[in-house]
Amino acid sequence: xxxxxxxxxxxxxxxxxxxxxxMVLALGLGIGAFMTTYTVYYLMxxxxxxxxxxxxxxxxxxxxxxxxxxxxSQRDVQPQxxxxxxxxxxxxxxPASDQAxxxxxxxxxETGSEGQTPFEGNIRATYPSFFPMFDVPFRYxxxxxxxxESGHERVVVLSRKMNDELFEGENSLGRTVKxxxxxxxxxxxxxxxxxxxxxYQVDSGGTFGDAEDFYVPLNTAVxxxxxxxxxxxxxxxxxxxxxxAFLRSECVWxxxxxxxxxxxxxxxxxxxxxxxxxxxxxxxxxxxPLNTFITPVMEWMDVMEVVSTDNRVLVRVAFLxxxxxxxxxxxxxxxxxxxxxxxxALRRAMGASRRAIFSQNLVEIGLIGVLGGAVGxxxxxxxxxxxxxxxxxxQHLVHLDAVMLVTALVIAVAASIAAGLYPVWRVTRLAPAGxxxxx
Amino acid sequence: MLKMTDVSKVYRTELIETxxxxxxxxxxxxxxxxxxxxxxxxxxxxxxxxxxxLEKPTGGSYELDGEDVGRxxxxxxxxxxxxxxxxxxxxxxxxxDLNLYDNVDVPLRYRRWxxxxxxxxxxxxxxxxxxxxxxxxxxxxxxxxQQQRVAIARALAGQPRFLLADEPTxxxxxxxxxxxxxxxxxxxxxxxxxVMVTHDQELARRAQRNIQVLDGQVSDLDTLYQARVDRLARxxxxxx
Numbered sequence: 001x002x003x004x005x006x007x008x009x010x011x012x013x014x015x016x017x018x019x020x021x022x023m024v025l026a027l028g029l030g031i032g033a034f035m036t037t038y039t040v041y042y043l044m045x046x047x048x049x050x051x052x053x054x055x056x057x058x059x060x061x062x063x064x065x066x067x068x069x070x071x072x073s074q075r076d077v078q079p080q081x082x083x084x085x086x087x088x089x090x091x092x093x094x095p096a097s098d099q100a101x102x103x104x105x106x107x108x109x110e111t112g113s114e115g116q117t118p119f120e121g122n123i124r125a126t127y128p129s130f131f132p133m134f135d136v137p138f139r140y141x142x143x144x145x146x147x148x149e150s151g152h153e154r155v156v157v158l159s160r161k162m163n164d165e166l167f168e169g170e171n172s173l174g175r176t177v178k179x180x181x182x183x184x185x186x187x188x189x190x191x192x193x194x195x196x197x198x199x200y201q202v203d204s205g206g207t208f209g210d211a212e213d214f215y216v217p218l219n220t221a222v223x224x225x226x227x228x229x230x231x232x233x234x235x236x237x238x239x240x241x242x243x244x245a246f247l248r249s250e251c252v253w254x255x256x257x258x259x260x261x262x263x264x265x266x267x268x269x270x271x272x273x274x275x276x277x278x279x280x281x282x283x284x285x286x287x288x289p290l291n292t293f294i295t296p297v298m299e300w301m302d303v304m305e306v307v308s309t310d311n312r313v314l315v316r317v318a319f320l321x322x323x324x325x326x327x328x329x330x331x332x333x334x335x336x337x338x339x340x341x342x343x344x345a346l347r348r349a350m351g352a353s354r355r356a357i358f359s360q361n362l363v364e365i366g367l368i369g370v371l372g373g374a375v376g377x378x379x380x381x382x383x384x385x386x387x388x389x390x391x392x393x394x395q396h397l398v399h400l401d402a403v404m405l406v407t408a409l410v411i412a413v414a415a416s417i418a419a420g421l422y423p424v425w426r427v428t429r430l431a432p433a434g435x436x437x438x439x
Numbered sequence: 440m441l442k443m444t445d446v447s448k449v450y451r452t453e454l455i456e457t458x459x460x461x462x463x464x465x466x467x468x469x470x471x472x473x474x475x476x477x478x479x480x481x482x483x484x485x486x487x488x489x490x491x492x493l494e495k496p497t498g499g500s501y502e503l504d505g506e507d508v509g510r511x512x513x514x515x516x517x518x519x520x521x522x523x524x525x526x527x528x529x530x531x532x533x534x535x536d537l538n539l540y541d542n543v544d545v546p547l548r549y550r551r552w553x554x555x556x557x558x559x560x561x562x563x564x565x566x567x568x569x570x571x572x573x574x575x576x577x578x579x580x581x582x583x584x585q586q587q588r589v590a591i592a593r594a595l596a597g598q599p600r601f602l603l604a605d606e607p608t609x610x611x612x613x614x615x616x617x618x619x620x621x622x623x624x625x626x627x628x629x630x631x632x633x634v635m636v637t638h639d640q641e642l643a644r645r646a647q648r649n650i651q652v653l654d655g656q657v658s659d660l661d662t663l664y665q666a667r668v669d670r671l672a673r674x675x676x677x678x679x
Contacts, residue, residue, distance in 0.1 A: 001548070343534055349493060349520065350521065350526070351518065351549040351550070351597075352521075352549050353549070354513055431493075431494070436526075436528055436532060436605075
C-alpha cells in the first residue's frame with residue numbers, strides 16, 4: 001500500500017500547488033535556520049579526538065597576582081604556564097604517561113628553491129611527545145627524537161599541505177626549510193590532520209582554523225628566539241630585558257598537556273602538581289591559594305567556552321523559529337486536509353479503515369516533510385555560505401556532513417508529522433455520511 | 440439479506456433532539472430490487488446511511504446477510520462495507536484527479552487483492568458499463584451519465600451482494616436516467632440485491648417493491664403487516 005499512498009500523496013501535492021509550496025517553504029525556512037545554527041554548534045562542540053579525549057588533560061597552575069580577586073571558577077586561573085614550570089614538568093619524573101609543552105610561533109619561511117617567495121609560516125614549537133599523544137598521523141618520516149630535542153637540533157615536521165606547496169607532495173625527508181634564514185632539516189611530513197576545534201590551544205583566535213604548517217623542537221625555537229604568537233600574560237614585569245629574563249619571568253605563554261591513562265594516574269598527577277606548587281611557594285612563588293587543575297579535553301572546551309553563549313542562544317532562537325514554522329504548517333495542513341474531507345468520506349464509504357486513512361495521510365505529510373527538509377538543507381547551505389563570507393576562521397564549520405544531512409531530514413519529517421498529526425486525526429475521525437451528499 | 444427491526448436514529452444537540460427514524464422495520468430478501476421513496480426530511484438518507492453501515496442506529500437491531508451489524512466496531516463496519524456493499528451516489532462522487540481506472544480501483548485497494556486480480560476486476564467492471572476504452576479519461580472528460588456509469592462500475596468491481604443507490608438518476612436527464620435504470624435492472628438480474636432511494640415515482644415503479652418512508656417509519660402496508668406478524672410470532676414463542 002505504501003507505493004499507492006505515495007502516488008496519492010504526489011497527486012495531492014500537485015492538486016494544491018500553492019498550499020503545498022507554502023507548507024514546504026514554511027518547513028524549509030524553519031529547518032534551514034535551525035540547521036544553519038545547529039551545524040555550527042554541532043561542529044564547534046564536537047570531540048576533536050574522540051578515542052583519547054578522556055585521557056588527555058590540560059594543566060593549569062595558579063602563579064598569579066595575590067592582589068587579584070579570589071578565584072571563583074577554573075576560568076579565573078590562567079590557562080597557560082610559565083617557561084620555568086613547563087620546563088620543570090618536562091624534565092622531571094612525573095606520574096603522567098606522557099606530557100607536552102607547546103606554543104604557537106612564526107617565522108619567515110624559505111626553501112631556497114628558485115621562484116619560491118618567502119612567506120610567514122605558522123609554527124608550533126613543542127616536544128616530540130606531542131605527536132603520539134595527539135595521535136598525529138605521519139605520511140613520511142617520524143617525529144624528532146628526545147636527543148634532537150635536548151640537543152636543540154634544527155629539525156622540522158611539515159604539514160601535508162605545506163609539503164604539497166613547498167615540495168609538490170614528494171617525500172621531502174632530508175630537505176631543508178629556512179626559518180628566518182636558519183636552515184631546518186625535514187624529518188617528518190604529516191598526513192591530513194585537522195582536529196576541530198584545535199583543542200590544544202583555544203585561548204586565542206584560530207580555534208577552528210587549520211593546524212600549524214610547521215612543527216619544531218620547543219627548545220630550538222626558544223634558542224632561535226621564535227617569539228610566541230599566542231597570548232602572553234604577565235602579572236610581574238620580567239626582571240630585566242632579553243629572552244633570558246622573559247624565560248625566568250612569571251609570564252604565562254605555554255600550553256601544557258598530560259596524558260593520564262587511568263583515574264589513579266590522574267589523581268597521582270594532581271597530587272604531584274600540588275606538591276610542586278607547595279615547594280614553589282617555599283621559594284616565594286605562587287602567592288595565591290592552591291589552584292591546580294587538570295582538565296580532560298571536552299571539559300576543557302567548556303571551561304574555555306569554545307562554544308560561545310551567543311551560539312547556544314542562537315540555536316535556541318532558531319529552534320523556536322522552527323516551532324513557529326511548524327505551527328504555521330499545522331494551520332496550512334488543517335486547511336488542506338479539511339478540503340480533502342469529501343474524498344476521505346468516499347474512501348471510508350468504500351471500505352477504508354481509519355488506520356488506512358491515517359496511513360495514507362501520514363505518507364503525504366511525510367513527503368511534505370522530506371521536501372521541506374530538502375528545501376531546508378538548501379537554505380542551510382546558503383546560511384553556512386553566508387557565515388563563511390561574514391566570519392573568518394569558521395571555514396571548517398560551514399559544511400553539512402552526512403550526519404547533519406540525515407539529521408535535517410529526520411527533523412523535517414518529524415516536524416511535518418508533528419504538524420500533521422492533529423489535521424490527520426481530524427479527518428480520520430470525520431463521519432463520512434455527512435460529506436457524501438455534498439460533493 | 441437485510442433485516443431492520445425497530446431501528447431508530449436520534450440526532451442530539453444541546454438544544455434539540457431530532458428523531459430521524461422511529462422504530463423502522465424492514466426486510467429485504469436476497470436478489471430483491473427495492474425502491475425507497477418519501478418526501479424530503481422523511482428519513483430516507485438516514486435509512487440508507489444505516490443500511491450502508493455509514494452510521495449506527497440509536498436503537499433496534501440490524502442484520503445484514505445474517506450477521507448483526509448494528510453495533511460493529513468502526514474497522515469491522517469498514518470491512519463489511521468493502522466486501523458486501525456497493526454505493527452509488529446522486530452526485531457520482533468520483534475523485535476528480537484520478538482517471539476512470541483509478542477511480543474504480545478505490546474500493547479494491549482496501550480489499551488486499553493482488554494487482555492482477557484488481558486489474559481484471561476493473562477491466563470487467565468498465566467493460567460492463569461500456570467505458571473500457573476510456574479507462575485513462577478523467578471524470579471531467581465525461582458526461583453526467585457516463586460518470587454515473589463509472590460510479591456503477593466502481594460499486595460493482597468488488598462484486599458486492601448488496602447495492603445501495605442514493606438518487607442515482609437525480610443529476611441526469613431522462614434519457615440517461617433510463618439508461619442507468621436499465622443497467623441497475625440488469626445488475627439485479629444477475630442476483631445483486633439493490634435498495635434504491637429515489638424521488639422519481641416512475642423509476643420507483645420499475646423496482647420489484649416500493650417502500651415509502653414517512654416521518655422515519657416505513658409506511659408500506661405489506662411491510663408493516665409482515666413486521667407485526669413477525670413481532671407477534673416472536674412474542675408467542677417467548678411465552679411458550
